[in-house]
Amino acid sequence: MIEIRNLVKHYGDVKAVEDVSFSVKNGEILGFLGPNGAGKTTTLKVITGYLSPTSGNVFVDDLNVLDDSMEIRRMIGYLPEMNPLYHDMQVYDFLEFVARAREIDKNHFRSRLNDVIELCGLKGVVHKNINELSKGYCQRTGLAQAIIHDPKILILDEPTSGLDPNQIAEIRRLIRNLGKEKTVIISSHILQEMQATADRMIIINKGEIVANGTVDELMSDFKGKTRLTLELKNATEESVRKVQSFQDSILLTQYEVKGDSVTAVLEYPNEVDPREEIFRYAVKNKWTILEMSRHKTSLEEVFRTLTIEGGNNAK
Amino acid sequence: MRNNYMILFRKEVSSFFNSPVAYITLLVFLLINAWFAMSTFFLINESDLRVLFSVVPIVYLFFVPAITMSLIAKEKNTGTMEFITTLPFSDGDIIVAKFLAALTLVGAALAFTLVHFFTLLMIGNNIDIGALLSGYLGLLLVGAAYTAIGTFGSTITDNQITAFLISFMIIFILFILDKILIFVPGFLGSIFQFLSIDYHLNNISRGVIDSRNLVYFGSLIAFFLLASVRILEMRKWR
Numbered sequence: 001m002i003e004i005r006n007l008v009k010h011y012g013d014v015k016a017v018e019d020v021s022f023s024v025k026n027g028e029i030l031g032f033l034g035p036n037g038a039g040k041t042t043t044l045k046v047i048t049g050y051l052s053p054t055s056g057n058v059f060v061d062d063l064n065v066l067d068d069s070m071e072i073r074r075m076i077g078y079l080p081e082m083n084p085l086y087h088d089m090q091v092y093d094f095l096e097f098v099a100r101a102r103e104i105d106k107n108h109f110r111s112r113l114n115d116v117i118e119l120c121g122l123k124g125v126v127h128k129n130i131n132e133l134s135k136g137y138c139q140r141t142g143l144a145q146a147i148i149h150d151p152k153i154l155i156l157d158e159p160t161s162g163l164d165p166n167q168i169a170e171i172r173r174l175i176r177n178l179g180k181e182k183t184v185i186i187s188s189h190i191l192q193e194m195q196a197t198a199d200r201m202i203i204i205n206k207g208e209i210v211a212n213g214t215v216d217e218l219m220s221d222f223k224g225k226t227r228l229t230l231e232l233k234n235a236t237e238e239s240v241r242k243v244q245s246f247q248d249s250i251l252l253t254q255y256e257v258k259g260d261s262v263t264a265v266l267e268y269p270n271e272v273d274p275r276e277e278i279f280r281y282a283v284k285n286k287w288t289i290l291e292m293s294r295h296k297t298s299l300e301e302v303f304r305t306l307t308i309e310g311g312n313n314a315k
Numbered sequence: 316m317r318n319n320y321m322i323l324f325r326k327e328v329s330s331f332f333n334s335p336v337a338y339i340t341l342l343v344f345l346l347i348n349a350w351f352a353m354s355t356f357f358l359i360n361e362s363d364l365r366v367l368f369s370v371v372p373i374v375y376l377f378f379v380p381a382i383t384m385s386l387i388a389k390e391k392n393t394g395t396m397e398f399i400t401t402l403p404f405s406d407g408d409i410i411v412a413k414f415l416a417a418l419t420l421v422g423a424a425l426a427f428t429l430v431h432f433f434t435l436l437m438i439g440n441n442i443d444i445g446a447l448l449s450g451y452l453g454l455l456l457v458g459a460a461y462t463a464i465g466t467f468g469s470t471i472t473d474n475q476i477t478a479f480l481i482s483f484m485i486i487f488i489l490f491i492l493d494k495i496l497i498f499v500p501g502f503l504g505s506i507f508q509f510l511s512i513d514y515h516l517n518n519i520s521r522g523v524i525d526s527r528n529l530v531y532f533g534s535l536i537a538f539f540l541l542a543s544v545r546i547l548e549m550r551k552w553r
Contacts, residue, residue: 011553012553045397048401049400049401050397050400050401050550050551051550051551051553052551052552070403070405073401073402073403074403076401078398078401080394080397080398080401082394084393084394084395084396084397084398085395085398086330086395087393088330088333088334089330089333093329097322097325097326098402100322101319101322101402101403101404102402102403103403145398
């Protein structure tokens with residue numbers, strides 16, 4: 001079990017992570033989601049012992065990263081962001097180096113090597129130099145490196161970035177398989193990826209957790225709701241903001257486009273339909289409706305609402 | 316009990332010899348030394364290697380930073396630093412192993428100059444072997460001190476050229492200290508002299524192996540390696 005308690009990390013004046021707490025159960029695949037620069041990578045770097053927290057602590061079982069970093073590192077397999085590899089090494093030599101560093105003895109190494117080659121599909125490139133590999137194979141090598149010691153915990157930072165859709169599907173399947181027996185934290189800014197692999201998701205924005213739950217839980221917070229996007233001519237941001245609600249709908253966000261028109265996003269339960277009233281209201285205020293479109297909430301929508309700048313993060 | 320140093324050391328040494336740069340630097344080192352040492356060897360007509368012993372520290376000035384510049388800076392630059400520091404290695408393991416690997420290369424380069432030593436053995440007479448051996452010991456110690464400084468230079472930046480220049484400058488200052496003694500007031504003079512590499516090297520080259528000189532080199536190496544470890548650790552607290 002991994003537990004992050006009140007983690008704060010500042011880089012000088014930049015507040016990368018602000019008081020983040022969550023825990024990951026054994027055998028769980030946790031999707032760590034957020035836009036670029038939200039603090040995902042920083043959090044992972046603290047767990048793996050690359051950075052020390054400004055305050056707060058990370059616990060793995062009874063150990064914590066401040067005092068027992070070495071023990072924790074032994075339990076973790078880590079694929080850093082950008083997947084750094086030694087490009088002047090052969091895949092074999094590289095994996096052998098990692099195996100030695102991971103205290104795998106010589107006899108065991110053979111069988112582990114065969115396992116990860118099989119698992120990561122590295123057959124045929126084992127004796128190639130890493131700088132000759134395609135991006136997909138580099139990623140597999142990075143993954144092989146992370147699992148060669150059969151770690152209890154697997155931390156993958158953006159494992160599918162830069163891969164083509166086929167490779168993404170393959171890596172995803174691999175992670176699913178690994179997740180059957182391991183605790184996995186996988187970070188991403190791509191939502192679909194998480195939806196397909198993670199048991200639970202944590203969405204982080206500007207260094208703070210904005211949502212935490214299973215896919216279903218996150219959806220149910222928004223389920224049964226409809227979104228309405230309006231584009232209004234002759235309206236101003238001010239006047240739209242005054243319209244806090246039509247019937248049971250809530251104004252989520254509004255912003256000015258090109259000076260003379262305003263886009264507003266409303267949300268309301270499926271049972272009601274305030275569109276007619278909105279129309280009348282607009283007419284009364286001499287607003288011209290350029291667009292009025294309805295859409296059911298998707299997970300994508302949840303993510304955007306929670307992380308978009310300027311959104312009134314209600315939830 | 317596994318040996319962290321050995322694992323890292325092997326990786327470093329093999330990555331040195333995987334790249335042509337190491338061979339080229341080695342060759343240049345040997346050619347320059349051979350040229351200076353041997354072009355006057357027969358003119359002087361004395362059975363010693365004084366010229367070689369005075370040239371090597373100067374060639375080291377360029378050679379050692381060229382060897383050490385990539386040690387840490389390259390790993391920082393390519394991001395593999397994050398990979399290696401999240402393996403179960405301490406920052407101290409990494410610095411010491413890298414230092415030893417670079418020192419091995421420097422030592423290997425020095426070992427090749429033994430060619431001159433054996434030439435002398437064959438054709439010279441009245442050879443003071445003790446002085447020659449202590450001369451080599453001195454060169455090895457200087458090489459080790461330079462390598463420690465080079466490791467430090469490579470730790471404070473992620474740019475190899477910058478690492479080279481910083482290491483070069485620190486070494487150069489320590490090298491030149493006892494050549495500028497006439498410009499400094501007396502009380503500073505003895506301090507400068509004690510800090511300068513040449514002063515201690517000359518003592519050893521003369522065949523006098525004094526503990527003071529050994530302590531000097533030992534503490535120089537320890538100081539720069541410790542400083543490197545501290546700087547590497549600083550990434551955690553930026």
